[in-house]
Amino acid sequence: MQWLVQFFSSGIGKKVLMSLTGLFLILFLIVHLIGNLQLLKDDGGQAFNLYADFMVHNPLIKTISYGLYFFILLHAVLGLLIAAYNRKLKGQKYAVSNSQKTTWASKNMALLGILILAFIFLHMGDFWFKMKFTDQLNLQTYDGVTVKDLYARVSIAYQELWIVVAYLVGLFALGFHLWHGFQSAFQTLGLNHKKYTPTIKGLGKIYSLVIPLAYAIIPIYHYFFMK
Amino acid sequence: MSDLHLNIKVWRQNQKNDSGHFETYKVTANEHMSFLEMLDVLNEQLVREKKDPVAFEHDCREGICGTCSMVINGQPHGPLAATTTCQLHMRFFKEGETIVVEPFRASAFPVLKDLVVDRSSFDRIIQSGGFISVNTGQAPDGNAIPIEKDKAGKSFEAAACIGCGACVAACPNGSAMLFTSAKVTHLGLLPQGKVEEEKRVQAMVAQMDKEGFGMCSNIGACEAECPKEIKLENIAYLNRAYLKSVFSGE
Numbered sequence: 106m107q108w109l110v111q112f113f114s115s116g117i118g119k120k121v122l123m124s125l126t127g128l129f130l131i132l133f134l135i136v137h138l139i140g141n142l143q144l145l146k147d148d149g150g151q152a153f154n155l156y157a158d159f160m161v162h163n164p165l166i167k168t169i170s171y172g173l174y175f176f177i178l179l180h181a182v183l184g185l186l187i188a189a190y191n192r193k194l195k196g197q198k199y200a201v202s203n204s205q206k207t208t209w210a211s212k213n214m215a216l217l218g219i220l221i222l223a224f225i226f227l228h229m230g231d232f233w234f235k236m237k238f239t240d241q242l243n244l245q246t247y248d249g250v251t252v253k254d255l256y257a258r259v260s261i262a263y264q265e266l267w268i269v270v271a272y273l274v275g276l277f278a279l280g281f282h283l284w285h286g287f288q289s290a291f292q293t294l295g296l297n298h299k300k301y302t303p304t305i306k307g308l309g310k311i312y313s314l315v316i317p318l319a320y321a322i323i324p325i326y327h328y329f330f331m332k
Numbered sequence: 333m334s335d336l337h338l339n340i341k342v343w344r345q346n347q348k349n350d351s352g353h354f355e356t357y358k359v360t361a362n363e364h365m366s367f368l369e370m371l372d373v374l375n376e377q378l379v380r381e382k383k384d385p386v387a388f389e390h391d392c393r394e395g396i397c398g399t400c401s402m403v404i405n406g407q408p409h410g411p412l413a414a415t416t417t418c419q420l421h422m423r424f425f426k427e428g429e430t431i432v433v434e435p436f437r438a439s440a441f442p443v444l445k446d447l448v449v450d451r452s453s454f455d456r457i458i459q460s461g462g463f464i465s466v467n468t469g470q471a472p473d474g475n476a477i478p479i480e481k482d483k484a485g486k487s488f489e490a491a492a493c494i495g496c497g498a499c500v501a502a503c504p505n506g507s508a509m510l511f512t513s514a515k516v517t518h519l520g521l522l523p524q525g526k527v528e529e530e531k532r533v534q535a536m537v538a539q540m541d542k543e544g545f546g547m548c549s550n551i552g553a554c555e556a557e558c559p560k561e562i563k564l565e566n567i568a569y570l571n572r573a574y575l576k577s578v579f580s581g582e
Contacts (some may be wrong), residue, residue, distance in 0.1 A: 207556065211551040
């Protein structure tokens with residue numbers, strides 16, 4: 106196991122860990138989006154509440170979710186440690202900086218990450234925590250099955266303007282984070298070739314626009330059309 | 333032939349642990365001079381005034397040795413793409429312009445004096461594995477081994493790295509990945525170098541980390557500023573070679 110410890114203590118090893126956890130979180134974003142688009146259904150929350158109940162109680166999903174929490178924490182903590190380490194090694198700042206050929210997102214991944222992390226705390230504290238660890242949510246019964254009414258909590262939250270704005274800020278940061286992170290993850294794994302890299306870069310740009318926009322529809326739709 | 337009247341705002345630092353500061357000098361330079369020749373003019377002026385000349389590194393002055401190292405108006409080797417400082421001519425600057433000249437900044441490149449930085453960390457990375465251990469013979473021996481044209485071309489492009497350190501100077505993380513990857517790609521694509529690749533990549537990456545270079549965030553500032561246009565694909569090659577050496581190496 107010595108070799109594995111050595112690998113993860115190398116600079117490249119740490120970045121590979123960032124890349125792999127990042128790609129896992131990219132996949133998670135799709136699954137999470139598909140499930141949560143049920144919030145747009147006009148059925149008083151039946152589909153969404155049954156889905157939320159399934160997600161909380163299915164053993165396979167539960168196992169994966171522990172992996173997810175771990176990967177989010179690992180990606181965040183390691184990312185911040187790497188950013189702090191790199192910052193220290195850069196040495197003195199230049200009096201004049203001229204970096205027009207690089208993207209703003211690529212140089213501010215840690216800042217964007219902190220914004221996203223703050224958003225995750227707000228988001229999970231409001232929904233996930235209340236669903237899993239408290240009895241604050243009302244109960245709803247559909248065809249004899251009683252489940253917690255998470256839909257109602259979500260819908261109420263999205264009537265608050267500041268929450269909707271906080272979500273939009275979080276998603277904006279997510280979009281920028283993905284703008285650099287998506288293609289960067291492949292480069293770190295050594296996947297850079299003229300055969301497929303242009304496709305990866307194109308996909309990354311589409312992904313970083315479409316996914317945050319699709320997520321943004323949910324709070325905006327609830328705020329304006331589901332009073 | 334016209335002359336330019338310039339204000340040169342240059343970093344002055346007496347020795348390694350001094351705090352250093354900027355000083356501005358008026359210099360009249362011919363537009364056909366290289367940037368280093370303009371600094372020569374400034375230094376002659378300073379010597380005549382019995383002042384300490386500006387220390388800067390230079391050697392071949394024809395763009396192939398990688399010795400000249402300075403950041404001009406926020407860009408290592410100045411504003412011209414694919415050009416070293418010695419090949420940058422004063423005609424690319426405007427009359428009356430203030431030009432800010434700073435040393436390469438990275439904690440692995442400590443400033444020794446003025447614009448001179450200690451880049452021996454690069455030497456130690458090369459010493460750790462950037463070579464082929466056995467004598468591979470003379471030119472005819474090299475030609476005796478057929479090498480696919482594409483690979484030879486890519487290896488040659490990577491070999492163009494002059495080890496100047498502009499990549500580290502440009503990198504917001506102070507990372508030496510472009511330099512190290514150019515060396516690993518250059519040797520690894522050739523049959524003579526492939527044999528020792530696993531050992532080489534392990535040793536060079538370990539030395540790079542030990543020297544205190546940062547980690548690569550794939551920002552691409554290095555590629556943009558490299559006077560020899562070394563590509564980010566080399567870094568992907570290094571990552572690949574490193575992963576391979578870790579997971580399938582002996």
